Amino acid sequence: MSEHRPNTEGKYKWIGTRPDRPDGADKVTGRARFGADFSLPGQLIGKVLRSPHAHAEIKSIDTSKALALSGVKGVITAADFPDQPNLIVPTGEMQVNMRDITRNIMAREKALYEGHPVAAVAAVSEAIAKQALALIKVDYKVLPHVIDVAEAMKPGAPLLHDHLLTEGANPPASKPSNIAKRIEFKKGDAKAGFAQAEVVIEKDYTTQAVHQGYIEPHATLASAAEDGQIQVWSTTQGHFQVRGFCARLLGLETSQIRVTPTEIGGGFGGKTVVYLEPLAMRLSQKAGKPVKMTMAREDVFRASGPAPGGNVKVKIGAMKDGRIVAAECIVEMQAGAFPGSPVGPACMCSFACYDIDNVYIEGFDVVSNRPKVAAYRAPGAPISAWAVESTLDILALQLDMDPIDLRLMNAAKAGTKTAYGVTFNTIGMVETLEAVKHSAHYRTPVKHGYARGVAAGFWFNIGADSSAASHVGEDGSVTVISGNPDIGGSRASLALMAAEELGVDYNRVRPVIADTASIGFNFVTGGSRVTFATGLAVVNSVRDMIRELKVRAAKIWKIDPEAVIWEGGMAKPAGNQVGTFEPLSLADLAAQAGRTGGPINGHAQLNVTGAGPGFGVHCVDLKVDEDTGCVTVGRYTAAQDVGTAIHPSYVEGQLQGGAVQGVGWALNEEYIYNAKGRLDNPGFLDYRMPVASDLPKIETILVEVPNPQHPYGVRGVGEVPIIPPLAAVGNAVARATGVRMVDLPMSPPRLSAALDAARPRRMAAE
Amino acid sequence: MSEVQYQSAKTVKEAVKMMQAAKGKGYILAGGTDLLVQMKSGARTPGVIVDVKKIPEMVSVAEKNGAFTIGAATPAAVLGENKKLRKAWPGVIEACNLIGSTQVQGRASAGGNLCNASPAADSVPALVAAGCIVNVAGPKGKRAVPVEKFCTGPGKTSLKPGEIVVSLTLPKRPKGSSDAYLRLIPRTEMDIAVVGVGVSLTMKGDTVTDARVGLGAVAPTVLLVEKAAKALIGSKLDDAALDAAADACSAACRPIDDKRGTIKYRTKIAGVLLKRSAMIARDRIHGIEHRGHRPV
Incomplete structure (x- = not known):
């Protein structure tokens, strides 16, 4: 059952209705054209040679044999791109450095992760392009690699970048390390707050890197003309971004590049960066013909996205009545091979759902030999929320409080000042909690054998x-x-x-x-x-x-x-x-x-300006097979303050999609690296996103708390729904089994091992 | 680039000739649900592809004196729609119907699943439990191989050059028999077995008179676990017998730690699934229907 509670009943003729989408017919008939559907007469096929090593110095690249192969029309390496200055540019919700982008699209001094591009060819057929790749000789000096964030932070860890001094270190960094940045946010006096607390809960959590999992792999077609103009077709979340980045990367003016976005088969934040576009453009310039490039799924996993994994320490101090008086959160986050993890938003979102007087938050941005992370729905927030919302559940259990009542008691409202400095305008955290509390789902007793988990999440949204x-x-x-x-x-x-x-x-x-x-x-x-x-x-x-x-x-x-x-x-x-x-x-x-x-x-x-933040509260009923560690989700409800639901079906779709991705993150999805630093599961068989039969229909509750700074009260809705599911699932698992999972994913082998380890304790408790 | 030749055989004899002529570069195309994927990834580069789908005996099911002979290339979906077969061998059929997705089922075959020789193949533990005989044809004529002896390692079979698998024979069932197959996958479908267990039972009243157990994904090949069967035979499937059989399954495991599961987990789950499969087979003998493939 899904609820839509419009606050605008009778006010509008069209807003709040559910007509067919203008792009719908083309998409269901197959007429819609996605990235790989675009072709031009005489086009060449471009292919990328990728590093087999997690970390290696590139001593030399010999492309002569590939160039000599009949049918090969162009070969490029990093030498075909001008070096870039140390210049930060915004890209959606992430920041990127041009110096790093040019090294990410094509390895320069070193290959920094398995799958890192080192060269690319354009040829008259895919088969010849593949043959040409095999003829490129790269002389690597393999270096020790580091995959794990905690390992990468240790003194003596293999260094990815010799120049990297920790920004914001206290005291200032004098030696290079893999810690790119340290940030902190303070409100009140956390130390005094904890001293006053009657209950203090402290716990460490981890999450693994996960991929956005868009069904459409990256694809592009570029056509450079003799007059210097280039046309590009790309599956992207931002064609102006493609134009801007590529102009810099290729040394062109933006007016020389015309980018047409194709229909897009999912992005979730992962298509806000460039990978193939600058390569196809440079190859097309060299060859004088259009060049089409597509990624295989393995390339997508190895060298695009993912979202980071992180280590989070959370400490919450409360009074016995449930009032939270102090909170602390320390986040160490994977950035991938180049600085720029979403540790900032992870820190800022951690306690944003709550009105807490004394808060201390610290974050570390850490590089390691993994692909550079990209945005994924509410970048960073699910990771800190997993830790914070799990800790709140421990608190609720310890105080014997209803988990929604605990959150209501501490909920942020209009006028609440966040730890990162912003004071909220009209927000819907309380309304969303109330909506779940009074929902058909929450009022229905939990079925025998099942347990219920609840968690919340916050995201800023932008303009x-x-x-x-x-x-x-x-x-x-x-x-x-x-x-x-x-x-x-x-x-x-x-x-x-x-x-x-x-x-x-x-x-x-x-x-x-x-x-x-x-x-x-x-x-x-x-x-x-x-x-x-x-x-x-x-x-x-x-x-x-x-x-x-x-x-x-x-x-x-x-x-x-x-x-x-x-x-x-x-x-x-x-x-x-x-x-x-x-x-x-x-x-x-x-x-x-x-x-x-x-x-x-x-x-x-x-x-x-004036984007209205969003709050989500999710509730899940699930059961755990104690022998196998398999989790079955029985019922799931996602509630959110959505501002005004302009087209309620697509708002519901956002809530459902985010919930499903969050459940996948909680239960099975993870990047698995082998001892050589190579990704062991670069495909959908062993990178386990949920399939349709894994989940019940996700119920939704659209709570309309209009954004006063938009003529129709619109708030962004697409990101909040991926934040609560991780902890909602974990909290239900804890209530079902008595075992608190702190490491994601809660896959059957991992959950089974945790249940077995806890068995003596659990039997003693009985 | 090397060219791939496609050839289509109308008889078993013709197919054998084509394979012989291909001199080790020949690959049988049944449903192609493994072969085409392997060719795309570069894992296999055939010189000749021999399509066997036009050979009538390889794409049909025949029953003779209670024994079923399944053409090796018969699509799993066709097997699933064969009521008599499903009634006699519900475990074998549910295992065959777990290969791939609904779409893949229209093409994927038990013969192909067997010849791909994956230790995690879903149909094989059930076929092992069933006491299936593999009917092989080759340049030197025909031979029959017990299914548990057919695979020799991951991706390897005991087929000799020019030989092909023609069909699989499931023996006549004594009264009071049934079977079951369960696999552990982290998802609910579109996945590969972390452990798979097939159990076939014959009972007289409440007592097990015959049993066979096949165990998959825990060793280089699917195992016939005779000690587990022995623990069940003569019992009333009481806790002690089930525990002993489960322990025998766990003891038979020689798994690896990999991305799909740990040694510890696989060893434990082998026992868990043995018990659950045996209970389902017993229920089926007693006329209690079981549906759904998730071992929960």
Whole structure:
């Protein structure tokens, strides 16, 4: 059962309805074209040679034999790219350094992880390209490697970067290490808080690296022309980002590159960076022909994404009535081969659900011989939430309190100041907890053999740069143009907002995603920003168009534009004193546009602020097979304050998808490295994401607490739902078995071993 | 690039000739659900592919005097729809129907599953428990091999050059017989067995008069665990007998630590699944239906 509690009943005609999505028919018929579906006449196939070593110095690369092979049209190495300065640029919710990006797309001095590209070829066929790769001779000096974060932090660990001094170290770092950064957040006096606490719980947790698992592997097609212009088709969450990064990486102007985003088969944050695009572009320049490149699934696992694993220490101090008086969290996080893990958001989100006076949070960004991590839904937050929400469950059990009541007692509200300094505006943490508490699921007693777990999660959501345009056709139908790839039904949501604003039928509004040369800049599809920020740009572009429509009506009526109002899709005189005129519809005005001043368009470009944060509370009933360690999820409910659900089906889809990915993270997903530092499970058979039969239908509760800083109250919804599941599952497992799991994943072998280890203690307790 | 030749045989004799002519570079194509994947990954590079799906006896099921002979290339989905076969050998059929996904079932065959020689093959422990005979044809004529002797190591079989597997024969069932197969996978489908156990029982009243146990994914080949069978025979499947049989299964394990499970875990689960499979087989003998493949 799913609940949608709109706070806008009767207020809107289109918002909150569930029409078919504009891209739906093409996707169900197979007509939609994804990254690998694009081809050009005469195209070459590009292939990447990847390092078999986790850590190795590249002494030399000899490409002569590959180049000499008939059918090979180009070979590139790092020497084909200019080196880059130490320059940090934002990419969605992560920060990246240009110096590192150029080394990540093509290894320069060293190969830093298994799968790290060292060369690429373009040839007339895939078979010849593969043969050519085998002819490239790379002289490696294999170096000792380090995979584990705790190991990488130790003095004497193999160093990945000789120049890396810990930023923010106290005292300042004098020697290089694998610790790229140390950060801290403080509020009140944690020490005094713990001294005052009547109960203190402290525990260490770990999580493993997990992959975003998008079903569509990375793919691109690049075509460089003789005049220096390059066209690119790419499956990406941000084609403007592809343009910007590639311009820097190739030494071009952004205007020389035109990137068209294809339909995207999942991204989850992992498609906000570039891998193949700059290689295909350089190969195309060299060969003078279009170059198409696709990754195999093994490449996707070995060299794209993943999300980091981390080690988290949590300490919570409370009074016996459940009031939390002090909290501490220390996070050590994998960055992969280059600095830049999401340890910052992990720290900031850790206690953001709660109003706690005394907080200390410390984080470490640690490099090791793994692929550079990329964003994955609420980057970092699931890792700290796993630890914090598990610890809160221990506290609830110890105090014999209902886990929701404990959270309600400490919940953040409007006016709560977070440990990272922001004071919340209108938020829905309390409403979401209440929604679960009063849900059919929570009010139903737990079935025999099952146990129930609850956990919460917080994410900021972002705004950032968006451009949009609205055009009226000569028949009065409307095209809405924006520049964000649609990964979650955003076209439908944008069209609904435009239809609502304009007062026209949803089916007369066609949303289009334009390439980088056809609309102004748009920041990536990430940070749950598109429906919020690009939605605002669309609304403003429509308002701009309405302003023009009123001018045209005024012209026809020969009255002042101020005396025209726009209502129900019509221009009307503002009142009787203005004069008596028949309302003019969009179609009427469009038909006369040529005589009243030409085409009627609207534009908007914004740096959007005021993103409303989101809170989620999940509840799961599951049972544990004590002999095998297998977990069966029986019932699952995800509740969230979603602002206003513009298209409720796609909001529910976000909650369900996030919950499923979180359950996978909790139960089975993990990167497994062998002794040589090579990934042992680079495929879906042994990297175990959940399959449909693993889970019941995820029930959802959409709690509408509108964001006051958006005309329709929109909050981002895509990231929060992956945060609570890890601890919700862990808490249910603990309540089912009496064994608290602290290491993820809770896979059958691991859970079975923990149950066996606890058996003597458990028998004694009985 | 080397060319791959595709050949299609209409008779067993023809197929054997083609394999012989291929001089060790020939691969049999039944459903292709392993072969094509292996070719794509570069793990196998055949010179000749011999398609056997047009040989009638290799894609059909025949019953003679209570014994079933299953064409080696018969798709698992076809086996699943054969009511008589399913009634006689529910364990073998549920094992065959666990190979791959629903889509893969339309092509994947028990013969292919056997010849791929994975120690984790789902159908094989059930076939071992069933006392299946593998019917082989080759340049020197026909021979019959007990299924537990067919595989010699991971990816290796006892087939000689030019030989192919034609069919699998399941013996006539005495009254009061049934079987069951359970595997442990971390997910609920689309997965590979961490441990698989097949049990076949014959009972007179409450007493086990005959038993066979096949154990998969815990050694280089699927094992016939005679000590486990011995512990069950003569018992009423009481706790002591089940414990003894489970211990025999655990003792027979020679597993490895890998990404799919630890030695400790596999050894333990072999015993757990033995007990559960035996109980399902007993229930089936007594007319109690079991559905679903998850050992929980």
